[in-house]
Every structure is written in structure tokens, then in C-alpha cells.
Amino acid sequence: MKCVAYCRVSSDNPEQMTSLENQIRHYTELFNKKGFEGADCGMYYCKDGKKEYTRYIKSIFADEGISGTKLKNRGAFKYMLECAYRKEFDAILVKNVQRWARNVEDGAGIIKKLKVMGIKVIFEDGWLDSSNPANEATINILFVMAQEESRAKSTAVQFGIRKAQEAGKFTSACPYGYKSKNGFLVPIPEQIEVVKKIFDLYLEGWGSTRIVKYLNKENIPTQKGRKWSTPQIYYILANQIYVGRQITHTVVNTDINIDRFEHKGKIYRSRKPIDEGSWIITEREDLRAVSDEIFDKVQKQTIIRKEMFSNSNRPSNAHLFSNLLFCRNCGMAMRRKKLWGWKRKDGTRNTGIEWVCIQHDKYHNDICRYRNSWHEEVLIKRVKEEIENLRLNKENLDKMFSQYMQSYFSAEELTEKIKELQHQLDDIKAQMSANLRLFSKDIIGEEQYKQQNDELQSSKKAISKELTKLKNIDEEKKQALLKYNNYIDFLNNVDIDNLDNAQLKKIINRIEAYTIFDDDGKEHRYIYIVWNMLDKSYDDILYKSAKN
Known part of the structure; x- marks a missing residue:
């Protein structure tokens, strides 16, 4: 045998x-x-x-x-x-x-x-x-x-892991920028500097692919000594560990013997997400790599870029007005094009650069009937004039900032705002729990669960952040004042004759161009500048109109 x-x-x-x-x-x-x-x-x-x-x-x-x-x-x-x-x-x-x-x-x-x-x-x-x-x-x-x-x-191992997590230990693979010492994360200074660089480059308009090429060209290895990839960049940009928030116990394995199986076209997995209320969150300021302000800006920028991709636009910082100029009539971005003049007898042409509505340029009047064509040198001149005007109106800005502080940080409305936000937060938590139960009982699929959970998580984070600010009102006042003063300092010291896209984005959040016609059929074109001054929208401060 x-x-x-x-x-x-x-x-x-x-x-x-x-x-x-x-x-x-x-x-x-x-x-x-x-x-x-x-x-x-x-x-x-x-x-x-x-x-x-x-x-x-x-x-x-x-x-x-x-x-x-x-x-x-x-x-x-x-x-x-x-x-x-x-x-x-x-x-x-x-x-x-x-x-x-x-x-x-x-x-x-x-x-x-x-x-x-x-x-x-x-x-x-x-x-x-x-x-x-x-x-x-x-x-x-x-x-x-x-x-x-x-x-x-x-079960015994999972219990031990959870106890270690509750004690502040990190039981998974160490994220980039940290090493494990006696079970606790410890920063690696040189890698933390790389993390800061990644956040800075992203806010300067760099895409994940460009950041990957930069890191690999500079021979900066990953945690495992390998080449970088775009998913690793997005993981870093979204990981709250870099603001000192260590989050563990987010999933549980309901059956160690099965990873996944498929039945009647439906995929079932043994690893199930845990309700956010049961997550183990350890605040560790010694692990912080970037400020909350920078982290929040990156999250907002990520959402903006996703929306741009869905509208067939690509994030860019190649030109001064890249990802800053939009057609107010249809909401789409405006593109940079070479402008060709009539051909002279000697064969030469007048050339220049113009910015036009993407929708009109592609589909003409079918979607947007306004071309909104702007010569680049005219735009540059108008924007420089508006920045200069903003510099010369420091007293008015201070007055408006004071109005903003009174409006947003008013003690009279504080209690009511906190109560309303807490009610919204409780409602979202209830929806998240219900969504998790539906998924756990296989009433809804993983894709539907993930989509709904992502939306609820996004809303929950925004409300939680707002609630934290209101509960720490004195600190928020200091931060708002600090941001305002930093903005004014940058505004006064930047060389407006040599602006690049990254610098302009620190001053301006958005430029909207639009066209209207009066009763006589005469065309009037305007731009609106949304200044990148404060987190909260306050119309008298944030919007400045400039006539063509």
C-alpha cells in the first residue's frame, strides 16, 4: 500500500x-x-x-x-x-x-x-x-x-487583545511613523517628518500618484522597506493616529474557521464591524504628527477631489487658477486654453491664454449657455487688485471678524446649539446601530451597509467635531483668533506679483465667474472671490464681488 x-x-x-x-x-x-x-x-x-x-x-x-x-x-x-x-x-x-x-x-x-x-x-x-x-x-x-x-x-486571545487595547496598547501592525515598544506605539522621528511632508504636499495640490513618485524617487521606503503605492498615501491621509487618536477594536471575527463564503450570489464574511460606540479610543498627544486644522483641511480636500473626479475634473496645481476657478452658472470648473488670434499677412498670430467653462466648451449651449471666457491676464489683474484691497481694509476686516465671533460664539445661543447638535448626534448613532443590526442579520448586503455607514460616519464626525468645539468654546475662540491672525500675516507678506497656485489657495478658497444680461441685452461679467479666511461661512466677510 x-x-x-x-x-x-x-x-x-x-x-x-x-x-x-x-x-x-x-x-x-x-x-x-x-x-x-x-x-x-x-x-x-x-x-x-x-x-x-x-x-x-x-x-x-x-x-x-x-x-x-x-x-x-x-x-x-x-x-x-x-x-x-x-x-x-x-x-x-x-x-x-x-x-x-x-x-x-x-x-x-x-x-x-x-x-x-x-x-x-x-x-x-x-x-x-x-x-x-x-x-x-x-x-x-x-x-x-x-x-x-x-x-x-x-475567545481567550481576543479577550487578552481587548484588555491590552484598553490599556492603550496597539495590537495590529504598526502604522507608518511608529514602532512598538512593550506593546505601545512610539513615534519614529524621521518617518513622522515624512508624514508631515505628505500632508503638506497634498494641501499644496499634489495628487497621490505624484506624491508616490516623489517618495520613491527620493528613496524613502515604506514601513516594510518597500516602494510606495497610492493606497498607502490615502491610508496615511485618513488615519486619525496622526492627530494623536489611536482607534482599536473596530471589527470582530465571529468565526475563526471561516473568512467568507458565497451563497446564491451573496457574499458572507465572518469579520463584522463593531458599532462605533464600542471602539476603544486612546488619546495620545505624543503620537501627533499634524494639527487638527491640517488634518481637517485634508479630509475636506479629499471630498472635494472625489467630487471633481466624479465630474470628470482632475485635481491640479499646474497653473495659477487650477481648481480655483468655477462657472457660477453651471457649477463646473473652468479650463485653461490657448487663445488664437487672426492670422496676420506675415503669417504670425496674436496668442494668449483664456479660461472658459468646461461644460460650454464641451457641449456648447446644451448644458451651459455661458462661455464665461476670461483672459488670464485680466483674471490675474483683478485677483491682485482684490487682494490689495483686502490688505488695505484691515479695520473693516477686524470689525467683520468681531461680528463673526459674536454670531458664532454667542453665549446666549450656545446652550440651544449644543442641545440641537446632541439630538442630531444621538439620532445618527441610532441609525448606525440599526444599520449594523441589518447587516449582521444579512438583511442588507455589505456594499449597502458600507455606503450607508460611510455617510453616517461622515455626518457623525462633522457633528461631533462641532459639538466638541462648542463645549470647548474658550479654546475655539483662541483658535479662531489664531487662524485669523495667521491669515492676515500671510496676506500682508505674500508676494502677489509672484503667486503660485499653492499660495493662492491659502488666500482664496474659490473664484466663481458668471455672466448676466441687462434689459438692453448688454452682457455683464462678474467674479466672486470666496476668501479662505474662516471655517464658518459669514457672507459679509467671505464674499467679495469684482466687476469685469
């Missing part, structure tokens, strides 16, 4: 790693003792991160450092089944059911398939032969016991 043996050294017990060679030696001697003929197939399999290592071992299939919980992780075991289906041997020897599988579905299910093909599995402990009907019940009971043992261990 041709025979093979299966060995596995569990990843949850490092001390067993040294026993692999002993197991191989044991089965070689057992084959000789029992008179079995070793089959001419076998494999040693080991996985380290994404790298896989294999080698041939006659008659032995061995998985090293691989957990037995999930079949998909065991390369040698899967290859052994392929050999079995090709009838390269008649029997498989294995120490016990725990080495074979740790759940009933995989363990008993595979044995049944092999039995149909005439291949027996023999467990040394008790010499249980799967081809003997009298042993079937015993083997199944042992599989159930192995599965429950794994589940109990998993």
Missing part, C-alpha cells in the same frame, strides 16, 4: 517548530515498521509574509509555522489533496485530528471525499482508520472537540 504522512507544526506554539524533523524521521521509521511503501510525492511548505518557500520531501507533506484553523493557508495540505485526487497514494498517516484540521467542515468533509475515492486516513492516536465505519463517529466527535478547543483559545 502506497502511503504518505502529513505533518503540521502549529503557529500558535513556537516551541513545536523544532519537532518537524523529528516528525519526518518518525514517519519514515513507521512506514518501514508497518510495511508501507512511501509514495513518490511530497512537499514542505512555509510562508513568511508574502513569500512562500517549498521543497520536496519524499512521502512527507509538511506545513511549517502554519495555523491549522483555515485550510486555505496550508500549502502542503492542499497539494497533498491534489495528489490524492490523482491517486498517487492509497493512505495518509497523521498524528491526530488536531494536526488534520480544527473544524468539522474541513476535517470530516475532506475525509468523506477521500473515502469515496478509496483513500483512507489513519490517525495514529488510537489507530483510527477512516475506512472503518466503526471509527466514523469517534473521528467526528474528535473533530468537534478540536473545533471547540480552537474556539475557546480564540
